[in-house]
Amino acid sequence: MIAGLCAFGLRPRATLEIPSPTRRLDRILELLSACRYSFHDLSRVQLSGGAPRFNMPFEVGLAVATARWRPAHQWFLLEARPYRVQQTLSDLGGTDAYIHGDGPRRLLIALTDALVRAAKQPTLAELCRMFQLLSAEATGIRRNYGTLFGARAFRDLVVVAVDFATRGGAR
């Protein structure tokens, strides 16, 4: 997702980057109102210690509300499996999710369905190359921090991805 968004010239932000002392909800709302687009992957609702994590659907709700009072905000729903949203979040009936099948290639295809760059649309081959380059560097970043799912690792990944995108790494 980071590779794809950066290849489109966006600068991803994530709740991951929110430091723990800050009140999380305030920072999520700040991020949502500061960003033009938000992407919510409902397939990430997984069990943690036997209990489901509801952060993602909650954040979709916040994005929907944000878009109500600030129509310039656009939110996108992603899911691994088709038609699952209709079962799990029927309140969003009428909104199709972009299906990625839990695979990077299909996720990148989903992004090309959702986004278009006015000047030059990155091709799927460019997006895949960007993903490969970033994945290779992610190994080192993971080794450095012990995980990719932390604030510092996320920041590093975004800076590296933006750098690849601006230096023509995706081309």
Place this chain on the structure above:
Amino acid sequence: MALRPRAVITTPYPTPAATARVLGVSAKRYRELRAMVTDALVRDHERKAKKRVGTRRRAAHRA
């Protein structure tokens, strides 16, 4: 149900320096990350060049 219309991005590509500033990456780490990207692109370029030479050699051999 229909997918929403695609979002049209008109903003220029963000620079890595501005991105690092926004995300609060230290200057030292930023330099390390830039070096990492440079190395990766050099490696990738070399790999591609090797592949091109191999393809050309195989084509010449077949001819």
